[in-house]
Amino acid sequence: MKRIVLPFTALVVVLLIMAPLRLNGYAINLLYVTVLSIALAYGWNIISGYAGYFSFGQIAFFGVGAYATGLLVADLRWYWMPAALAGGVLACALAIPLGYVMLRLRGPFFAMGMFGMAQMVRVLVTAIPATGSGSGLFLPPGSGITEVYYWTLAICLGAIALTIWIDRSAFGLRLQALREDEQVAGTLGVDTTRAKISAFVLSALIPGLLGGGYALFLTYIEPDAVFSSRLDLQSIVMAILGGLGTVWGPLVGGLVMTQISEALWARFPQIYLMIFGGLLVVLLIALPRGIVPAIADRFAPRRGTLRQAQDKR
Amino acid sequence: MILLQLAINGVLLGGVLALSALGFNIVFGVMRVVNLAHGDFVVLAAVFAAFAFAQSGINPLLLLPLTILAGFAAGAVIHHLLLRRLPGEIASAEPSSLTLTFGLSYFLTGAGLATFGGRFVSVPFLTGAFQLGSLSIPQARLLAFAVAVALSLGFAFVLRSTAVGRAIRATSQNLDGALACGVDVDRVRTLAFAIGTAVATAAGTLMSFLYNLNAQQGVLFTVNAFAVVVIGGLGNYTGAVLGALILGLTESFASYFMGATLAEAAPYLLFILVLLVAPGGLRGRRAA
Numbered sequence: 001m002k003r004i005v006l007p008f009t010a011l012v013v014v015l016l017i018m019a020p021l022r023l024n025g026y027a028i029n030l031l032y033v034t035v036l037s038i039a040l041a042y043g044w045n046i047i048s049g050y051a052g053y054f055s056f057g058q059i060a061f062f063g064v065g066a067y068a069t070g071l072l073v074a075d076l077r078w079y080w081m082p083a084a085l086a087g088g089v090l091a092c093a094l095a096i097p098l099g100y101v102m103l104r105l106r107g108p109f110f111a112m113g114m115f116g117m118a119q120m121v122r123v124l125v126t127a128i129p130a131t132g133s134g135s136g137l138f139l140p141p142g143s144g145i146t147e148v149y150y151w152t153l154a155i156c157l158g159a160i161a162l163t164i165w166i167d168r169s170a171f172g173l174r175l176q177a178l179r180e181d182e183q184v185a186g187t188l189g190v191d192t193t194r195a196k197i198s199a200f201v202l203s204a205l206i207p208g209l210l211g212g213g214y215a216l217f218l219t220y221i222e223p224d225a226v227f228s229s230r231l232d233l234q235s236i237v238m239a240i241l242g243g244l245g246t247v248w249g250p251l252v253g254g255l256v257m258t259q260i261s262e263a264l265w266a267r268f269p270q271i272y273l274m275i276f277g278g279l280l281v282v283l284l285i286a287l288p289r290g291i292v293p294a295i296a297d298r299f300a301p302r303r304g305t306l307r308q309a310q311d312k313r
Numbered sequence: 314m315i316l317l318q319l320a321i322n323g324v325l326l327g328g329v330l331a332l333s334a335l336g337f338n339i340v341f342g343v344m345r346v347v348n349l350a351h352g353d354f355v356v357l358a359a360v361f362a363a364f365a366f367a368q369s370g371i372n373p374l375l376l377l378p379l380t381i382l383a384g385f386a387a388g389a390v391i392h393h394l395l396l397r398r399l400p401g402e403i404a405s406a407e408p409s410s411l412t413l414t415f416g417l418s419y420f421l422t423g424a425g426l427a428t429f430g431g432r433f434v435s436v437p438f439l440t441g442a443f444q445l446g447s448l449s450i451p452q453a454r455l456l457a458f459a460v461a462v463a464l465s466l467g468f469a470f471v472l473r474s475t476a477v478g479r480a481i482r483a484t485s486q487n488l489d490g491a492l493a494c495g496v497d498v499d500r501v502r503t504l505a506f507a508i509g510t511a512v513a514t515a516a517g518t519l520m521s522f523l524y525n526l527n528a529q530q531g532v533l534f535t536v537n538a539f540a541v542v543v544i545g546g547l548g549n550y551t552g553a554v555l556g557a558l559i560l561g562l563t564e565s566f567a568s569y570f571m572g573a574t575l576a577e578a579a580p581y582l583l584f585i586l587v588l589l590v591a592p593g594g595l596r597g598r599r600a601a
Contacts, residue, residue, distance in 0.1 A: 277417060
């Protein structure tokens with residue numbers, strides 16, 4: 001397996017790096033948005049897929065990253081990449097106290113509490129006069145889509161590498177243990193608070209870094225565009241559709257969803273949303289655990305996982 | 314005087330919030346399903362009422378039996394065909410039920426946009442206000458408030474004192490126990506979801522008097538509903554009215570004293586504080 005996978009992966013990465021040289025404006029935009037949503041889905045997958053804390057508010061860190069970058073670039077004339085990096089750092093700095101408070105909640109309370117938190121962050125950011133309040137913030141033109149695309153691609157590949165590491169590490173095992181039963185994990189000596197806050201911070205870092213690129217991509221940022229619930233929910237659904245808490249789930253789910261979405265959008269613009277929603281429901285009924293686990297079960301029926309053992313109980 | 318008017322506005326807004334949240338609360342309370350499509354049922358009924366009014370001038374209150382029936386049937390079908398088939402339905406925030414209702418929400422939004430277009434519509438009905446000295450009480454809000462209280466008390470009564478209500482409570486408390494006692498759990502859950510959507514569509518018809526809406530505004534009602542339910546207590550129908558009143562008063566006073574922008578954050582702040590202090594809601598059971 002490994003002999004095929006490694007060269008194939010290398011080939012895909014090289015193609016993705018070469019892509020901007022060959023593609024036209026529309027295609028490169030589409031590619032950028034695809035890579036962006038997949039990277040967001042990977043970010044969300046750590047806290048919600050591996051640690052089992054379902055968050056509806058990770059977009060807050062995306063918005064914070066975008067606004068931090070916007071301010072540093074527009075007011076202080078920073079070059080955008082260090083500014084976007086600073087956005088990621090700021091997102092982490094926010095995530096530590098927020099995680100400490102919010103991760104006391106569980107289940108739907110955490111999920112919707114995070115949604116409320118994201119809305120609050122949006123309102124507070126809007127209330128700061130320097131951000132142009134509700135009317136938004138213009139970024140000076142300059143850096144093109146190609147730079148933003150490379151930045152996002154690098155973060156996306158980094159997020160995949162991080163997920164591969166988590167999947168194989170003791171840290172990942174701790175997260176999965178607390179997902180299955182937090183109390184038992186605690187009695188087994190897992191420092192659950194520390195593990196879940198670490199996961200939360202990683203899940204904030206990725207959108208935090210991506211936000212800066214998005215700000216540059218839009219060149220004009222306003223609260224509703226960067227604290228977009230639609231972008232948030234879309235990445236969540238991608239991860240679930242591909243397979244929650246798996247290494248390749250967000251990638252597969254992201255590719256499938258963007259392909260379906262593009263094909264429908266082109267052919268049925270009038271009833272696109274309707275078909276898209278309907279397809280999502282049907283896919284979920286057919287593959288309730290996601291695409292990747294369904295395929296994995298098919299090819300490796302004997303190798304049991306923690307999840308399957310639970311399902312069969 | 315201004316304080317009294319603010320209090321009246323807050324209480325009436327609370328009634329509107331309570332009404333638009335009731336269906337969500339029923340589904341959440343009985344099935345532990347966060348119905349992300351709740352707001353879309355509300356909004357679709359509202360847009361439909363406005364459309365029917367614009368076309369034929371029909372009194373929206375006369376449409377109420379029809380929308381309730383349609384909502385009930387839609388809910389029963391959706392549960393029977395879709396929700397029932399999900400594995401492990403019990404767990405709260407079950408990712409699959411969230412994703413399913415999320416897809417459903419897209420579907421309903423798309424269907425609404427395709428049928429009624431994207432224009433913001435409302436019904437100019439009961440637009441007047443009762444004047445008490447210098448205080449004013451908008452009629453439509455008063456009606457929404459009354460309906461909310463009546464429906465909440467009615468549902469609480471059904472839960473407390475009828476056989477169906479006992480079966481619903483048993484199902485929401487302990488699924489295995491209810492099964493062992495011979496409750497047809499599947500039917501109870503279908504019923505609960507159907508009642509939930511029917512109440513949502515009924516609420517939506519009244520919302521068409523109050524707000525300009527198009528099919529894309531559903532998410533606002535879903536979010537409000539969650540805030541109301543969390544503050545008032547899970548599956549506690551009189552508690553939800555209390556939660557809605559607190560939320561309505563907070564919004565009313567905050568927007569006067571803090572300005573419209575910051576006031577937008579007030580309900581979320583309240584909502585998170587309540588979650589942190591009392592995760593089961595103000596009048597709810599303690600969260601497991």
